[in-house]
Amino acid sequence: MNLRNQLKSSSAQSHARLDRELSDFGPFTDPTRYRIFLNLMLKLHQRCGSSLAYVESEIELPSRNRSLEDLIRSDLLTLVHDESEARDLRDDPRSGASTKSAETMWGEAYVMEGSAMGGKMMYRQAESLLPQEFGRDYLRQLSFDAGKRWKAFVVALESETSGLDNGQVIAAAQNLFDDAYSIFQTLKSSDSIESSS
Numbered sequence: 001m002n003l004r005n006q007l008k009s010s011s012a013q014s015h016a017r018l019d020r021e022l023s024d025f026g027p028f029t030d031p032t033r034y035r036i037f038l039n040l041m042l043k044l045h046q047r048c049g050s051s052l053a054y055v056e057s058e059i060e061l062p063s064r065n066r067s068l069e070d071l072i073r074s075d076l077l078t079l080v081h082d083e084s085e086a087r088d089l090r091d092d093p094r095s096g097a098s099t100k101s102a103e104t105m106w107g108e109a110y111v112m113e114g115s116a117m118g119g120k121m122m123y124r125q126a127e128s129l130l131p132q133e134f135g136r137d138y139l140r141q142l143s144f145d146a147g148k149r150w151k152a153f154v155v156a157l158e159s160e161t162s163g164l165d166n167g168q169v170i171a172a173a174q175n176l177f178d179d180a181y182s183i184f185q186t187l188k189s190s191d192s193i194e195s196s197s
């Protein structure tokens, strides 16, 4: 089995769990839920920014004018409650040089590039459910180019990782899925929202 299929089958359950949680949560049914969804994606991008940058420097991917992290921040700015929250979003310090292994960076990039695949559907839902004043540039961008990037990413995943330890790439992807799930639970409980409500 090639690495992509190994990643896909080993993370199928984690993906289904996260997908189900997010779908049941209804991220576009009110501004608080939308903010929690965007904060989840921001935290994942902050954690994996160096992995995405590494993979982008190794292979040709359709480029974006603005990073997804920037787009998430600007969407969040349309939802913040007060000026100090807005300042935190504008002033976030960039993390330093990465000490992650190539295996970890490919595993994380797999999860992050893959996370864009639900973008078209989510953008459609956001368009029909969210009031106009809330920004949705992040989802619009995913809906526009996720498919093209994914095709290029999957090809590169096979051609560029031949010297790597597949088990470590898979473990990194699994860790990130597990962390995404925990971060989502923490964000929900800190905003006093339960998925069942």
Ligand code: HEM
Binding pocket: 004, 007, 008, 015, 018, 019, 022, 023, 044, 110, 111, 112, 113, 114, 115, 116, 117, 118, 121, 177, 180
């Ligand atoms: C409501 C939320 C989500 C929906 C509806 C969704 C939906 C999808 C869909 C439709 C695909 C394409 C499947 C295919 O063509 O075979 C996909 C792939 C993927 N998604 Fe999600 N997704 C969601 C959330 C996430 C999140 C939060 C992550 C990670 C943080 C994630 C990671 C992935 C990965 C890694 C793939 C690629 C799997 C592969 O084909 O190798 N997804 N998702």
